[in-house]
Amino acid sequence: MYSKEVMDHFRHPRNVGKMENPDGVGKVGDPQCGDEMIIYIKVENNIIKDVSFETYGCAAAISSSSMTTEMMKGKTIEEVLQITNKQVADNLGGLPANKIHCSVLAEDGIRAAIDDYRKKSK
Amino acid sequence: MNKIYFDNNATTRVDDEAIKIMNEYFSSEYGNSSSAHGMGIEALETIDKCREKIAAYINCEPSEIIFTGSGTESDNMALLGYCHLKKPDECHIIVSEIEHSAILNTAKELQKEGYGVSFAKVNREGIIDLDYLESIINEKTKIISIMYANNETGAIQPIKEISEITRKRNIVFHTDAVQYIGKGYIDVKKTEIEMLSASGHKFHAPKGVGFLYLKKGIHIKPLIFGGSHERKIRPGTVNVPYIVSMTKALDVAYRDKEKNTKYIAGLRDTLKTGILDSIDNIVINTPNNSVYNTLNISIPGIEGEAMLFSLSEMGIYISTGSACSSGDSKPSHVMTAMGRSDLEAHGSLRLSLSKYNSQDEIDYVIKSLKEIVDRIRKISPYK
Numbered sequence: 392m393y394s395k396e397v398m399d400h401f402r403h404p405r406n407v408g409k410m411e412n413p414d415g416v417g418k419v420g421d422p423q424c425g426d427e428m429i430i431y432i433k434v435e436n437n438i439i440k441d442v443s444f445e446t447y448g449c450a451a452a453i454s455s456s457s458m459t460t461e462m463m464k465g466k467t468i469e470e471v472l473q474i475t476n477k478q479v480a481d482n483l484g485g486l487p488a489n490k491i492h493c494s495v496l497a498e499d500g501i502r503a504a505i506d507d508y509r510k511k512s513k
Numbered sequence: 514m515n516k517i518y519f520d521n522n523a524t525t526r527v528d529d530e531a532i533k534i535m536n537e538y539f540s541s542e543y544g545n546s547s548s549a550h551g552m553g554i555e556a557l558e559t560i561d562k563c564r565e566k567i568a569a570y571i572n573c574e575p576s577e578i579i580f581t582g583s584g585t586e587s588d589n590m591a592l593l594g595y596c597h598l599k600k601p602d603e604c605h606i607i608v609s610e611i612e613h614s615a616i617l618n619t620a621k622e623l624q625k626e627g628y629g630v631s632f633a634k635v636n637r638e639g640i641i642d643l644d645y646l647e648s649i650i651n652e653k654t655k656i657i658s659i660m661y662a663n664n665e666t667g668a669i670q671p672i673k674e675i676s677e678i679t680r681k682r683n684i685v686f687h688t689d690a691v692q693y694i695g696k697g698y699i700d701v702k703k704t705e706i707e708m709l710s711a712s713g714h715k716f717h718a719p720k721g722v723g724f725l726y727l728k729k730g731i732h733i734k735p736l737i738f739g740g741s742h743e744r745k746i747r748p749g750t751v752n753v754p755y756i757v758s759m760t761k762a763l764d765v766a767y768r769d770k771e772k773n774t775k776y777i778a779g780l781r782d783t784l785k786t787g788i789l790d791s792i793d794n795i796v797i798n799t800p801n802n803s804v805y806n807t808l809n810i811s812i813p814g815i816e817g818e819a820m821l822f823s824l825s826e827m828g829i830y831i832s833t834g835s836a837c838s839s840g841d842s843k844p845s846h847v848m849t850a851m852g853r854s855d856l857e858a859h860g861s862l863r864l865s866l867s868k869y870n871s872q873d874e875i876d877y878v879i880k881s882l883k884e885i886v887d888r889i890r891k892i893s894p895y896k
């Protein structure tokens with residue numbers, strides 16, 4: 392049902408945990424629907440220096456979160472805003488149709504974290 | 514990889530004796546019970562013997578047993594069949610909030626047709642609130658359907674008390690006994706029940722065979738039309754091998770009941786204790802008065818599908834009330850009806866055992882659960 396990449400990121404998620412003094416935090420999803428994702432970012436000179444996440448959700452939600460954080464690292468703000476849920480899903484070797492919304496969560500998470508960063512750095 | 518199957522409320526392995534006898538009816542005693550010749554007569558005698566045996570297990574008349582193709586069919590037959598002989602505006606139905614979808618969705622279908630439908634509530638233990646049940650009965654209430662034991666939690670319902678209520682008010686009582694038959698004793702005379710559904714594959718018979726007990730004098734409209742099989746209530750060539758197999762499985766279940774109850778209940782109790790001792794913050798969803806094979810727990814903060822998937826990878830098969838496992842947006846209606854929070858409902862796991870499980874499996878499952886919970890809790894914002 393799940394691809395090798397999903398299994399790998401689910402079993403060994405990258406960049407897990409709460410961050411001390413992040414520059415931006417994005418919280419998306421709804422535990423009522425069974426998923427919630429928090430993305431923490433540190434930004435230096437417009438570049439994502441560090442990123443981590445905490446996710447409550449199914450295997451697809453956890454692996455999408457992990458993959459998304461990997462994709463964000465070292466990119467500029469403008470670049471990470473270009474990341475789409477489809478790219479996340481593709482990098483995971485695809486997701487089952489009923490789990491696509493889990494990768495949407497990750498895309499929303501990026502936006503929420505950047506919004507928060509922009510608000511704070513104004 | 515060894516398979517550790519802890520999902521026996523979903524379906525069960527077919528009993529060896531039930532397979533053996535079934536095979537004889539596939540390859541040598543394969544007559545059609547409607548045929549007039551010797552092989553037909555033999556087949557008819559065979560199913561009548563099965564009918565007698567099954568009737569004896571629930572203390573009804575053999576003629577009150579109608580063989581069906583599943584628990585779902587029995588449930589539909591009972592509710593639709595009964596209500597379709599009544600006018601929608603003259604017939605009010607009560608089902609419980611925790612019914613299987615075979616009842617819930619049938620009741621909702623009747624609601625669309627204009628029948629009045631009310632839903633009986635349960636308490637935090639998942640047991641019917643009798644006062645509330647009485648309060649929603651009205652002068653048009655014709656039938657109440659409440660399950661004997663719940664498939665998710667194993668909670669045994671107050672069937673005797675409900676039957677006293679229906680008796681007093683002259684209401685027909687249907688019970689979905691799919692999760693109870695073979696595990697507990699049923700007496701439809703002592704506890705006055707008018708209709709009862711059962712399904713073979715929950716008690717080590719094949720999938721796709723069940724029966725409905727329909728008390729003499731209660732009339733229902735058939736769901737399908739055809740020949741004169743099963744008193745014209747359920748036409749279609751009778752599935753002799755499956756019926757024989759289901760009867761054998763029930764024979765075995767009641768023959769070995771004391772031994773198996775003790776064994777399986779023992780396994781479940783060590784499983785429960787082991788989980789509670791090794792993992793923090795567990796919510797138990799199975800009440801004390803439950804079928805002995807079922808343990809439902811919630812691990813708040815861990816989404817059930819993530820848990821199910823991780824266990825499945827280790828060869829451990831269970832089920833969850835989380836929405837994400839079924840592609841639904843809402844978690845288990847049973848957990849919600851019991852007042853469980855969203856995190857508790859999405860984090861609910863059902864482990865349901867059978868005589869084929871062992872103590873070694875229990876130990877391995879406890880250890881694996883702990884490992885996975887520790888790992889996933891590190892990822893979750895809810896610890």
Ligand SMILES: Cc1ncc(COP(=O)(O)O)c(C=O)c1O
Pocket residue numbers: 522523582583584585586588613615660662663664689691692712713714721722723
């Ligand atoms: C309580 C209950 N009722 C009805 C059913 C449906 O039975 P079947 O699978 O035979 O249609 C099930 C199991 O799926 C059940 O657990």
